[in-house]
Amino acid sequence: xxxxxxxxxxxxxxxxxxxxxxxxxxxxxxxxxxxxxxxxxxxxxxxxxxxxxxxxxxxxxxxxxxxxxxxxxxxxxxxxxxxxxxxxxxxxxxxxxxxxxxxxxxxxxxxxxx
Amino acid sequence: xxxxxxxxxxxxxxxxxxxxxxxxxxxxxxxxxxxxxxxxxxxxxxxxxxxxxxxxxxxxxxxxxxxxxxxxxxxxxxxxxxxxxxxxxxxxxxxxxxxxxxxxxxxxxxxx
Numbered sequence: 001x002x003x004x005x006x007x008x009x010x011x012x013x014x015x016x017x018x019x020x021x022x023x024x025x026x027x028x029x030x031x032x033x034x035x036x037x038x039x040x041x042x043x044x045x046x047x048x049x050x051x052x053x054x055x056x057x058x059x060x061x062x063x064x065x066x067x068x069x070x071x072x073x074x075x076x077x078x079x080x081x082x083x084x085x086x087x088x089x090x091x092x093x094x095x096x097x098x099x100x101x102x103x104x105x106x107x108x109x110x111x112x113x114x
Numbered sequence: 115x116x117x118x119x120x121x122x123x124x125x126x127x128x129x130x131x132x133x134x135x136x137x138x139x140x141x142x143x144x145x146x147x148x149x150x151x152x153x154x155x156x157x158x159x160x161x162x163x164x165x166x167x168x169x170x171x172x173x174x175x176x177x178x179x180x181x182x183x184x185x186x187x188x189x190x191x192x193x194x195x196x197x198x199x200x201x202x203x204x205x206x207x208x209x210x211x212x213x214x215x216x217x218x219x220x221x222x223x224x225x226x
Binding site: 004033056108 | 150
């Protein structure tokens, strides 16, 4: 079956702009989580959605937001981009909620802010 | 809060050498523990997991045992291959949700 699909794979934006990243989970998966990966901070949790509801949120400013649609596809938005937002953004999907459930990751969207 | 600490890299080994990557965790509850691997240009892949104390996760020759008494989940492999070169992340997940807390990652280089 198809894996987690993230689009676009690469993106270059200018400071102050906004960006929307998309994630299509594995068919049947209802939980989608987003992570930011940078060389300095490693992998950090952004937020998690289950059945269109945000269930959990990490310690990121309000410029980072997300949503999930009825088909479980998810988008994350970053407004007023800063240079420090340059990172690999990873999306993960899992079948249900609950620790121990395997999370499947997409290949990520590499965002560069100039 | 919950956290994961793993050994700094990079780790460089010769092919067929024995591998250990240390990982310890801090958690208030009873988390599930994972090792993920990231190959160049790729996302993360689950390598193995353990959901309760004394469980041993294994996959592709890699093993890790959930040690509650030492709060550790060290990754081991008896004979590494060049194809094992990647970044390895130790991680935990609370029983209540899917939020995964990752260690900083350990880059592994295997020389032929």
